[in-house]
Amino acid sequence: MTLLNKAEARELVSIADAELIAQLKISDRSVLSRDEIEDPLVQNPLVLDGFRRRPRYFDGRFLTGADLTRDQDYVRQRQADMARAAGPGVINGLRVSERTLSRGQTLSISPGVGLTPSGDVVMLSSQRSIPLLDLPTSRQLDAALGLSEEPRVPLERRSGLFILALRPVEFTANPIAAYPRTITGKRTVEDGDIIEASAITLIPYPDMAGAADVREARRKVAKSIFAGRGGAMPQDALPLAMLGLDRGMVRWVDMAMVRRETGAESGVHAMFASRPRAIAEAFVLQHQAHLNDLLVDMAGRGIPPAFPAASVFSLLPPTGPMPLQALQSDNLGFTQLYFPPGVDVDLAFVPADEIPMLAEEALALPPIDLEARPGDLDATGVTILVPVDRPRYQRFNSTLEGANLAVATNVATPSAASPFDLVSDIVARRKAAEATARDAAATAAVEAETLRAQAWRAALNEAASVVPQAPGGARLVWYTRRRSIAQQPRVTGTGIVLSSDDVSLNALVNANLDRLKLAKRLATINGDATPQATVRVMSLLGSPGVANSDVLTVSVISDLENVVKEELPAVPAPPPAPEQPPGAVTFSRAPFRLDTAMLRAMPITPDLASTRSGLALVAAANAAGTTTAAREDTSLKLGESEVMNIAQDYSDPRLGEGLHRAASSIGGDWPSAKDAMWLGGSGKAPTVDRAFRAVGEEKLADFANLLKAAVSDQDAKELDELLTKIG
Numbered sequence: 101m102t103l104l105n106k107a108e109a110r111e112l113v114s115i116a117d118a119e120l121i122a123q124l125k126i127s128d129r130s131v132l133s134r135d136e137i138e139d140p141l142v143q144n145p146l147v148l149d150g151f152r153r154r155p156r157y158f159d160g161r162f163l164t165g166a167d168l169t170r171d172q173d174y175v176r177q178r179q180a181d182m183a184r185a186a187g188p189g190v191i192n193g194l195r196v197s198e199r200t201l202s203r204g205q206t207l208s209i210s211p212g213v214g215l216t217p218s219g220d221v222v223m224l225s226s227q228r229s230i231p232l233l234d235l236p237t238s239r240q241l242d243a244a245l246g247l248s249e250e251p252r253v254p255l256e257r258r259s260g261l262f263i264l265a266l267r268p269v270e271f272t273a274n275p276i277a278a279y280p281r282t283i284t285g286k287r288t289v290e291d292g293d294i295i296e297a298s299a300i301t302l303i304p305y306p307d308m309a310g311a312a313d314v315r316e317a318r319r320k321v322a323k324s325i326f327a328g329r330g331g332a333m334p335q336d337a338l339p340l341a342m343l344g345l346d347r348g349m350v351r352w353v354d355m356a357m358v359r360r361e362t363g364a365e366s367g368v369h370a371m372f373a374s375r376p377r378a379i380a381e382a383f384v385l386q387h388q389a390h391l392n393d394l395l396v397d398m399a400g401r402g403i404p405p406a407f408p409a410a411s412v413f414s415l416l417p418p419t420g421p422m423p424l425q426a427l428q429s430d431n432l433g434f435t436q437l438y439f440p441p442g443v444d445v446d447l448a449f450v451p452a453d454e455i456p457m458l459a460e461e462a463l464a465l466p467p468i469d470l471e472a473r474p475g476d477l478d479a480t481g482v483t484i485l486v487p488v489d490r491p492r493y494q495r496f497n498s499t500l501e502g503a504n505l506a507v508a509t510n511v512a513t514p515s516a517a518s519p520f521d522l523v524s525d526i527v528a529r530r531k532a533a534e535a536t537a538r539d540a541a542a543t544a545a546v547e548a549e550t551l552r553a554q555a556w557r558a559a560l561n562e563a564a565s566v567v568p569q570a571p572g573g574a575r576l577v578w579y580t581r582r583r584s585i586a587q588q589p590r591v592t593g594t595g596i597v598l599s600s601d602d603v604s605l606n607a608l609v610n611a612n613l614d615r616l617k618l619a620k621r622l623a624t625i626n627g628d629a630t631p632q633a634t635v636r637v638m639s640l641l642g643s644p645g646v647a648n649s650d651v652l653t654v655s656v657i658s659d660l661e662n663v664v665k666e667e668l669p670a671v672p673a674p675p676p677a678p679e680q681p682p683g684a685v686t687f688s689r690a691p692f693r694l695d696t697a698m699l700r701a702m703p704i705t706p707d708l709a710s711t712r713s714g715l716a717l718v719a720a721a722n723a724a725g726t727t728t729a730a731r732e733d734t735s736l737k738l739g740e741s742e743v744m745n746i747a748q749d750y751s752d753p754r755l756g757e758g759l760h761r762a763a764s765s766i767g768g769d770w771p772s773a774k775d776a777m778w779l780g781g782s783g784k785a786p787t788v789d790r791a792f793r794a795v796g797e798e799k800l801a802d803f804a805n806l807l808k809a810a811v812s813d814q815d816a817k818e819l820d821e822l823l824t825k826i827g
Contacts, residue, residue, distance in 0.1 A: 188215050188217040196208070208229045262344060341355040408438075415467050418468065424713040425575065442476075616653060629739075633728075652756060663727070
């Protein structure tokens with residue numbers, strides 16, 4: 101027998117009986133003995149695959165149904181082999197959610213497509229809802245698929261972990277007539293089609309990792325799975341989610357525990373990493389879902405979201421969200437109770453759009469084992485990332501000392517440290533206190549560090565209001581594990597802000613200044629400003645919201661003049677700070693202060709802080725004596741720090757829309773140059789703009805006429821009454 105393959109693609113191989121080879125004295129190595137090939141104990145260069153066999157068609161052959169079936173099986177097996185090259189997992193869709201319908205607890209699965217580990221395609225073409233208590237269907241399906249025998253315990257009374265999966269199945273249908281195969285035979289009826297389908301089924305997951313109940317099993321099994329010690333997953337089914345059932349009730353649904361996106365892993369990546377990339381990504385998603393469920397449960401029971409991670413998790417991914425309330429602050433700095441002792445934790449503000457990139461870099465690092473020995477956690481570094489917008493980040497970066505702040509571990513955090521370590525820590529603290537008491541230089545250093553920590557606290561107070569909220573209402577920040585060896589930059593120099601067209605910007609600003617006769621006033625300001633502040637002033641005047649509004653242009657010039665002349669709102673005397681119980685988490689809404697020495701002054705009046713936060717910061721700096729004008733090493737009056745704080749009041753993306761609405765409602769050429777000069781110099785222009793952005797159409801005309809009258813009369817009291825009515 102000869103295997104007829106395409107000569108240009110594969111080599112021709114001949115197979116014959118051993119007697120024929122001996123009789124013909126064939127010495128050609130391309131002719132192989134049939135006995136050697138079919139004997140599994142004989143090692144020969146020709147390897148047979150039981151699936152790689154298909155019918156050979158030739159003229160005169162009697163064709164049977166079995167031949168065509170074998171041909172289909174061959175093609176299907178080859179297609180499955182090719183599909184496995186992409187890796188098993190979900191291609192798209194197939195997301196699981198929990199619902200409650202009239203038939204009891206129901207799981208809903210969205211439409212989608214996926215690949216099983218064996219290479220079979222499973223899919224749902226529409227949204228499917230599966231009642232968990234649909235017992236006859238579940239038991240019949242399990243028996244038909246050979247998952248288990250008839251369960252002795254009904255599903256509504258079963259507890260444990262189960263995998264919701266899609267399994268490829270096929271069945272015959274649509275009977276047609278079958279002609280007799282002999283002359284005397286009779287016609288019969290046979291099913292004419294083989295229909296492929298996907299069966300939704302629950303597969304028991306026997307390994308609860310020693311947990312006492314399904315709630316504890318979630319964290320235990322997550323550690324075993326994502327640490328590479330989980331139980332085997334089904335090879336002929338596509339896992340979609342893991343369920344925790346307690347007497348037939350769904351306690352939790354966790355998709356990321358077993359759901360994986362399809363995609364092959366690079367061999368180089370597998371060489372350097374201890375686990376596949378898909379596992380690392382799934383761990384982050386699973387931890388985020390588990391944390392959200394926990395925060396919702398704590399919010400429902402009125403428990404504050406401040407807890408050690410080890411109390412609810414066994415393993416943390418190298419990056420993920422964490423509750424901001426786990427970070428505590430006082431006048432001495434920050435403490436955290438989320439990570440165990442031995443972990444080196446620091447705090448940093450980062451632009452919100454850089455969080456994904458930092459999380460991406462941390463995925464290659466190993467997870468954090470919260471149940472490890474204290475020695476195994478030594479030298480583990482974690483950075484808590486507080487996301488802020490870029491204007492706020494730029495201001496923090498220019499005013500805070502250092503990019504990171506060390507965070508201590510709260511004494512309430514569970515620790516497995518030895519008594520010797522605890523005593524050593526107490527002795528070290530006592531020696532530091534004694535050295536501080538007898539050394540004036542050490543005392544000054546401690547005071548400077550205290551002021552620095554308080555500056556960070558004030559910055560966090562400001563950022564806390566814009567930190568995203570979890571479903572339970574808790575504020576969430578991110579943490580990332582740090583490399584043990586940091587990459588040190590070797591670039592030196594001064595950063596320069598690049599503009600797309602500085603010539604056009606300069607021409608636009610100069611045209612506005614000449615029309616409003618403000619050029620001399622700006623020249624006076626620049627004469628008292630640092631070079632960096634001059635660049636910031638030009639950039640602020642050329643921003644779209646300011647450059648397109650005469651009122652706001654005058655307002656910026658007026659604010660800068662007030663800073664140079666130190667004519668700013670007064671700051672009231674600070675009231676005594678209230679005492680707080682140990683461990684209390686307090687993030688007040690006090691505005692951020694520029695320098696550490698400014699912390700000696702209390703926040704300015706609430707009305708000014710709520711309407712002109714940037715001006716409020718400069719007023720606090722002026723009261724504390726830390727402005728550029730107060731410095732002894734320069735005779736200048738305006739620095740970059742003050743300009744950036746003034747720019748905060750003009751950083752709204754919708755700046756100018758309110759004034760434009762008012763001008764359109766009033767009509768004519770309002771505001772005139774005289775009106776623009778008065779309204780801009782009143783210090784209320786940004787507040788008026790924000791107020792008229794929120795006015796409804798039905799009241800716009802009335803309020804616009806009141807605004808026109810107040811500006812025409814140059815009546816500040818009338819303008820304040822108008823803003824009160826709008827507010």
